[in-house]
Amino acid sequence: MFHLFRYKIPDKYTYEFRNTYSYINIKQVAILATVLLMIAIGVRMTSIFYNEELASMPNLNSYNILNFIQICGSAIFIILSSYAIKRENWSTSIRNSIVLVFCLFLLSTSFTISYLFSQFNPKNTLTIFLTGVLAVSIFFALELKHIILISIYIVFLFVVAMMIPDINSLQKLLNIIMSGVLSFFMYACSRYSYYFRAEQFVKVKQLEEKNLEVQLLNHQKSEILGFVAHDLRNPLNNIEALTRIVLEEQKENDNTEMQLILSSTRQAKSIIDDLLEIAQHDKTPFRLQNTNIIAFMDKICYNWQKNLKNERQIVFNASNQELVAAIDTSKLTRVIDNLIVNGLKFSKSGSPINIDVLKFDDSCMIKVTDFGIGIPLDLQSLLFDQFSKAGRPGLRGEKSVGLGLHISRQIIEQHKGTLTLQSKENEGTTFTVSLPLN
Structure with a gap:
C-alpha cells in the first residue's frame, strides 16, 4: 500500500508519460471547466427568476460574488485550456501549471460554497467540497509534488477560514483535524489514480515495443527467406538444365540416377517457390x-x-x-x-x-x-x-x-x-x- 504513495514511473517512460498526460489533463480541465460554467450559469439564471424567494437567504451577496467568480474563472480556463491543446510548442510544465491552478481554483470555489452553506463552520457540511476533492483526485494524473502542494493547500484553506468565524477553540481544532483527514484522503486517492494510470501506460508501451520487435523479426525473417530462396534458385536451375541435357543425350540408356536428380531438383524448386511466396506475402499486389x-x-x-x-x-x-x-x-x-x-x-x-x-x-x-x-x-x-x-x-x-x-x-x-x-x-x-x- 505504501508503495503506491511513493510510486515513481520508470525513468524510461517518464518523459513520454508526463507529456502524454499533460495533454489529457488539459482536456480534463476543458471538460470540467465547461461543466462548472454550465452549473454557475444555471445558478445565476435561478437567482434571476426566483429573486424574491432567495432575498431572505443568508450570505446572498457572498453567493452572488462567488457565482460571478465561478463564471469568469471557468470561462478563462475553457479558453486557456483550448488554446493549450492546440499549441504543440508549449512545454509540459506550462500545461501542468495550468492544470495545477485549475485544481486550486476548483477546490477554492467548492470549499467556499461549503463554507457559506455551513455558516462558517465547514465541518458541518462538506458535500460540495468533497465533490471538488474527488474531481481533482480522480480526473487528473498529478505529479507527486503537485498533489503534495494541493494537500497542503487544503489545510491552508481551513486554517484561514477559522480566522473569520466566532466559534470556540474546540470547533476550530475539529476543523483543522478535518482538513488533515481530507488532505490525506486527497493524497491517497490521487496516488492510487496516478499509479493505475502509470502502470497501464507502461504496459501499453511495453506491448508496443514487443510488437515492434516482432515486426522487425518478421521482416528480417522474410528478408532472409527471400535472399536464401532467390540465391538457391539459380544453381538449381543450372542443375536442372544440365540434367535435362544429359537425359536428352542418353535417351536410349536407362539413367535412373539422372531422373532422380531431375526429380529432386524440381522438388527443391517447388519448396523454394513456397518460401518465396511466404517471404513476399502482402508485398506483391494482386492483378485481378x-x-x-x-x-x-x-x-x-x-x-x-x-x-x-x-x-x-x-x-x-x-x-x-x-x-x-x-x-x-x-x-x-x-x-x-x-x-x-x-x-x-x-x-x-x-x-x-x-x-x-x-x-x-x-x-x-x-x-x-x-x-x-x-x-x-x-x-x-x-x-x-x-x-x-x-x-x-x-x-x-x-x-x-x-x-x-x-x-x-x-x-x-x-x-x-x-x-x-x-x-x-x-x-x-x-x-x-x-x-x-x-
Whole structure:
C-alpha cells in the first residue's frame, strides 16, 4: 500500500508519460471547466427568476460574488485550456501549471460554497467540497509534488477560514483535524489514480515495443527467406538444365540416377517457390482481371493431362454456362496446381483426379477430388497452418514442408473466397475453392 504513495514511473517512460498526460489533463480541465460554467450559469439564471424567494437567504451577496467568480474563472480556463491543446510548442510544465491552478481554483470555489452553506463552520457540511476533492483526485494524473502542494493547500484553506468565524477553540481544532483527514484522503486517492494510470501506460508501451520487435523479426525473417530462396534458385536451375541435357543425350540408356536428380531438383524448386511466396506475402499486389473460370480451368486440366500423358486421368466436368470472376490468373493457377499435386501425391497410380466447376448462388465452386488415402480427422484442422505438422510424405515418398495449402488458402482469401476440404480415410479428399462471381 505504501508503495503506491511513493510510486515513481520508470525513468524510461517518464518523459513520454508526463507529456502524454499533460495533454489529457488539459482536456480534463476543458471538460470540467465547461461543466462548472454550465452549473454557475444555471445558478445565476435561478437567482434571476426566483429573486424574491432567495432575498431572505443568508450570505446572498457572498453567493452572488462567488457565482460571478465561478463564471469568469471557468470561462478563462475553457479558453486557456483550448488554446493549450492546440499549441504543440508549449512545454509540459506550462500545461501542468495550468492544470495545477485549475485544481486550486476548483477546490477554492467548492470549499467556499461549503463554507457559506455551513455558516462558517465547514465541518458541518462538506458535500460540495468533497465533490471538488474527488474531481481533482480522480480526473487528473498529478505529479507527486503537485498533489503534495494541493494537500497542503487544503489545510491552508481551513486554517484561514477559522480566522473569520466566532466559534470556540474546540470547533476550530475539529476543523483543522478535518482538513488533515481530507488532505490525506486527497493524497491517497490521487496516488492510487496516478499509479493505475502509470502502470497501464507502461504496459501499453511495453506491448508496443514487443510488437515492434516482432515486426522487425518478421521482416528480417522474410528478408532472409527471400535472399536464401532467390540465391538457391539459380544453381538449381543450372542443375536442372544440365540434367535435362544429359537425359536428352542418353535417351536410349536407362539413367535412373539422372531422373532422380531431375526429380529432386524440381522438388527443391517447388519448396523454394513456397518460401518465396511466404517471404513476399502482402508485398506483391494482386492483378485481378475478369476471367471465364470454365475456360481457365479447361486450359489447366489440358496442360496437366498433356504432361501426365496416359499415366493418370484428369477428369474435367463443367456446366455450359459462362462463369466470370475477378482473379489473378497466375496466383489461382498456383492454387489449382498445388491441389492437383496433392491429389496425385496421395492417390495410387491409375487413380483419376476429378475437377468440377459449377455455380452455387453467387459463387463459382471449383472442386478437386482424389480417391486416395484421405486425411485423418485429427490432422484436418492443422492442414492449413504455416509449416503444418499435418504434412505427410506421399505414396511415392514425396516430401512436404507444410506450406502449399497454407499459401493456397491465403491466395483464395485475398480473392475474397474460401478454401475448404472434405475427406474420409481410405476414400479420398475433396478440396473446394469458392470464388465470388461478377
